[in-house]
Amino acid sequence: MRLIVHxxxxxxxxxxxxxxxxxxxxxxxxxxxxxxxxxxxKHMIAKIDWKALVDGARSMxxxxxxxxxxxxxxxxxxxLRKFHHSLLELNLEEGSLVCPETGRKFSVNKGxxxxxxxxxxx
Amino acid sequence: xxxKQLEGLLxxxxxxxxxxxxxxxxxxGPHIASRMLFTAENSYGDITDKVVADFGCGCGTLxxxxxxxxAASVIGFDIDPQSLETATLNAEELEVEIDFVQCDITKLExxxxxxxxxxxxxxxxxxxxxxxxxxxxxxxKVASDAVYSLHKTSTREHIKxxxxxxxxxxxxEVLCELRYDLPKLYKFHKRKEVDIAVDLWRFExxxx
Numbered sequence: 001m002r003l004i005v006h007x008x009x010x011x012x013x014x015x016x017x018x019x020x021x022x023x024x025x026x027x028x029x030x031x032x033x034x035x036x037x038x039x040x041x042k043h044m045i046a047k048i049d050w051k052a053l054v055d056g057a058r059s060m061x062x063x064x065x066x067x068x069x070x071x072x073x074x075x076x077x078x079x080l081r082k083f084h085h086s087l088l089e090l091n092l093e094e095g096s097l098v099c100p101e102t103g104r105k106f107s108v109n110k111g112x113x114x115x116x117x118x119x120x121x122x
Numbered sequence: 123x124x125x126k127q128l129e130g131l132l133x134x135x136x137x138x139x140x141x142x143x144x145x146x147x148x149x150x151g152p153h154i155a156s157r158m159l160f161t162a163e164n165s166y167g168d169i170t171d172k173v174v175a176d177f178g179c180g181c182g183t184l185x186x187x188x189x190x191x192x193a194a195s196v197i198g199f200d201i202d203p204q205s206l207e208t209a210t211l212n213a214e215e216l217e218v219e220i221d222f223v224q225c226d227i228t229k230l231e232x233x234x235x236x237x238x239x240x241x242x243x244x245x246x247x248x249x250x251x252x253x254x255x256x257x258x259x260x261x262x263k264v265a266s267d268a269v270y271s272l273h274k275t276s277t278r279e280h281i282k283x284x285x286x287x288x289x290x291x292x293x294x295e296v297l298c299e300l301r302y303d304l305p306k307l308y309k310f311h312k313r314k315e316v317d318i319a320v321d322l323w324r325f326e327x328x329x330x
Contacts, residue, residue, distance in 0.1 A: 001221060001223070002195075002221055004173070004195050004197075004221075004236065005197055005221045005223060007233070007234065007236060008232040008233050008234055008236055008237070009223070009232070009233070010231060010232075010233050012229060012230070012231050020233055032219060034219050037171065037194055039171070040171050040194045044236075047234060047235050047236050048234075048236070049233070049234060088195065088219075110207075110210065111210070111221075111222070112203075112206055112210070112222045112223065112224055113223055113224065114203075114224045114225075115223060115224060115225035115230070116201065116224060116225060116226060117226070117229065122229060
């Protein structure tokens with residue numbers, strides 16, 4: 001699971017209010033290189049929940065992202081590279097995603113988060 | 123990439139080894155999958171450099187097609203762990219990066235406006251009535267630009283009405299009618315192979 005996916009997932013247990021972002025408890029993180037696409041990244045900045053991304057990357061051992069994205073991006077390749085790496089290259093291979101309210105753990109095995117709820121949770 | 127080349131690559135993918143009838147697991151053939159994604163990109167620009175979600179991805183044929191057409195990010199969602207395992211192997215075989223998430227589409231809520239395009243070959247709702255509509259409803263909540271989906275031609279009017287009236291679609295258009303080859307996968311199939319008419323739809327959400 002990459003952090004672009006983490007940025008969309010929340011705990012959908014019935015009645016839970018504080019459901020996002022899920023806290024990452026990593027057991028194994030791997031890095032897979034993908035093509036750098038600055039136009040796509042610039043477009044994504046406005047759509048991403050920045051704090052969830054920064055905290056997610058930190059919990060996966062990558063503390064390089066600033067607390068806030070820079071306001072002008074035109075010449076800031078070094079920032080975009082870090083954003084690229086955080087969003088698309090860090091992979092949670094094994095570990096858990098933890099609901100901030102209930103502490104419910106969603107396991108991640110072989111890179112795939114299991115977001116299925118139990119019958120009494122829906 | 124040329125259409126024939128895309129179709130050829132998709133033809134080599136592994137499909138369900140042990141299909142589950144309750145989930146209406148039928149493979150999306152390379153012919154349909156390649157035309158569906160090729161049209162989405164070449165006529166509408168909805169795939170390349172976009173974030174694409176594949177709902178009920180099964181063994182990941184549509185996900186793979188999106189990745190091969192250079193989507194910026196592809197995420198396949200399915201409830202069935204065996205299918206996702208095969209889908210992961212298929213992605214590795216093609217050397218494309220695809221994220222997979224195990225979940226129940228009908229209970230899924232995705233945060234934010236990150237996904238541009240949803241592509242799907244949903245259950246047709248023949249085993250579990252209404253499953254096709256549940257998928258469409260979920261897809262329309264997630265996509266910010268467009269939803270591409272396959273539905274039986276016999277349900278055309280119903281789909282159109284529901285999309286416009288209930289699922290907040292700005293437009294609902296049948297792009298083409300395709301023949302869907304169903305190989306004899308299950309015991310209840312009497313004939314060796316049947317061929318059913320399906321519509322390739324494109325829906326635009328009003329705004330999410």
